[in-house]
Amino acid sequence: MKIEKTYSFNEREYEKDGRSIIDGCLFIEKIQEFERDFYCDYPFTPANYLYMHPLSMNILAECYIADEEGDKADEIYGMDSIYDDMEANFNANHKMDLVSSKVLVYAISTAIDDDEPLFLIRDASQRRGSLSLKYISDNKNGGEGDFVEVPIGLVSVGVDSL
16 A cells, blocks of 8 residues: 655755754754644554655755764765665665665654654655655555454453452
């Protein structure tokens, strides 16, 4: 199952440190606002993928990179969208990451749950000044879960055991 919602933002609103010249908020805070909106619309399926144009992804990177010049050159935020199959994308990007001198940042924490990843995808087909949040199910069975049948039986509870 896949759910997708696209949001727009003004790239020129953000300075080199990822901060908005209008309200002073970091770009990551804007993304978190979009995540909460997505979650309000689809409460049982929080976004787990963020798709952005590679140049737009640089604004997000600026929110995390320290002031030192060396840090920016050492990290790339978001894996490249190469295939339609996410597992193939992970494998291809992992192979590239092994031979690269740069660190590939695959994901950040979601706004909904700090322990859940929001995978970052650099997608050249994505329009600049927009991002798409998606919920993509890990389930490969066409939406039907791997259910384990649990036998249901009658349980007799005596007064003494209460």
